[in-house]
Amino acid sequence: MNTLENKRILIIGFVWPEPNSSAAGTRMMQLISFFKKKGVKITFASTASESQFSKELIGVDKKRIALNCSSFDEFILELKPVFVLFDRFMTEEQFGWRVAQHCPDAIRMLDTEDLHCLREARRISVLKNKPFELINDIAKREIASIFRCDVTLMISEFEMELLQSHFRVPHFLLFYLPIWVEDEILNLPNFEERSDFMFIGNFLHSPNHDAVVYLKEVIWPLLFKKFPEAKMQVYGAYPTPKINSLHNPKQSFFVHGRAESSFEVISKAKVLLAPIRFGAGIKGKLLEAMLYGIPSVTSTIGAEAMNGEFEWNGFIRDSPIEFAEKAIELYQNKPIWLQAQQKGLEILKHRFSKHLFEDTFCEVLIDKLKQFKKYREDNFIGAMLMHHFLQSTKYMAKWIEEKNKR
Missing domain, CATH: 3.40.50.2000 (Glycogen Phosphorylase B;)
Incomplete structure (x- = not known):
């Protein structure tokens, strides 16, 4: 047998x-x-x-x-x-x-x-x-x-x-x-062709719901004050009335609902933000971020069990102030952004490749x-x-x- x-x-x-x-x-x-x-x-x-x-x-x-x-x-x-x-x-x-x-x-x-x-x-x-x-x-x-x-x-x-x-x-x-993840080479936009911060996730999943509320109410005011040109794009299936109420163009915080293609929205963005305060398992959004070449800033719980002995493809921060500061640094500094992108590809290759x-x-x-x-x-x-x-x-x-x- x-x-x-x-x-x-x-x-x-x-x-x-x-x-x-x-x-x-x-x-x-x-x-x-x-x-x-x-x-x-x-x-x-x-x-x-x-x-x-x-x-x-x-x-x-x-x-x-x-x-x-x-x-x-x-x-x-x-x-x-x-x-x-x-x-x-x-x-x-x-x-x-x-x-x-x-x-x-x-x-x-x-x-x-x-x-x-x-x-x-x-x-x-x-x-x-x-x-x-x-x-x-x-x-x-x-x-x-x-x-x-x-x-x-x-x-x-x-x-x-x-x-x-x-x-x-x-x-x-x-x-x-x-x-x-599949072992494939994707044609991805470069640093100059990307713009905006983004988040993606199913809002029936309570850690995602909490993360976006926390992002809007605690982290985004700190980030937006230091970087007023910033824009935040939020995507996700099954948004609740609370999530939809966070949409605020005056603060450059945009809630779009379900994305037809995660590749389309993630590959166009420059930095993924995932301030996940509770949860378990590994985070699909962070895997997709690595796959589609976008560095991320997340929490300790967000990155848990994902990178092993490899460096994270961006920054891991739990303090709201540090989270906002590192998000801006990653967004504006091309050499750091490119290094982070490469780190994500290394994590995928050695830890999540299908053939393993x-x-x-x-x-x-x-x-x-x-x-x-x-x-x-x-x-x-x-x-x-x-x-x-x-x-x-x-x-x-x-x-x-x-x-x-x-």
Whole structure:
């Protein structure tokens, strides 16, 4: 068994992927592309409705599924997948017990996107001014989900280390697979052809929402006072009324909403600003900034787990005053800007190039198939959690299903 060809995977999506709206959508499309390239037969299912921005899934079977409904049991029994990929821990909670009961030999994979419990702990600490507390209700649910799965895909090395050191998750349950970039040479505008500061991000994602509000209310007044010629261009899917209210041409702060093409708007700008105060994982906007040749100024959390031993492609600053000063310096100083641009390309080449991960990921999946019984024997905590999960969740789901029939 040295190939994945003709194996069947069921991907249970939290939502239908929107790669032009979020890094999560890009991540899902990369996983689908990987499995297609390896000859895997793919079925994508979700309880969510498709939107006008959902990506067309060419060569993929699609299925709308329902919560707390035995129709899923019939569906998965007929499908008989070899792999099941849960998109975020919430889908594993909803469908993991049904997969385990009806396809017990299927390899259960979890894609975290980012560590939700870490993001939530940081959000509460920042917005509610409370001490940082990683042990929260989300952590108990998310870590349990990780233990119940055969392998969890992690996009952040920092979070992998946190899971092993703080929560004692065995290394064999985790696999580092960041959002990757294609090895391609793009025709990019030069320093003189670019203008303006910019931000891009999905505003349904609370760290992005907070970052732009913080940028407008705290950092931009400092920057604009010292550099009145500056213009700030903000793009992002699903802007809230609060985000739209930040649009202020008199202060050269422009909110545009969804960008049809991230390449078009990022490659025309000169410096990306991302004062991210809480969050987790790696930031898709900062990867795209490097790919499209634009240096950035971000926070410590923004750059977390991205540059490794390499220098950042711009500046990392948490102080609003220093953030504004470095943004202006990067914008005005061509030699520093060019050096920062090159640093970004080095980070991509050595840390996020697609070829660094594809073969190893394939080998891990084949190994899981060959030795899944041994791995499960070594994961007693996961077996114990699955046992109790089956007993509690199964009967709760059946009760809800009967209740809904009335």
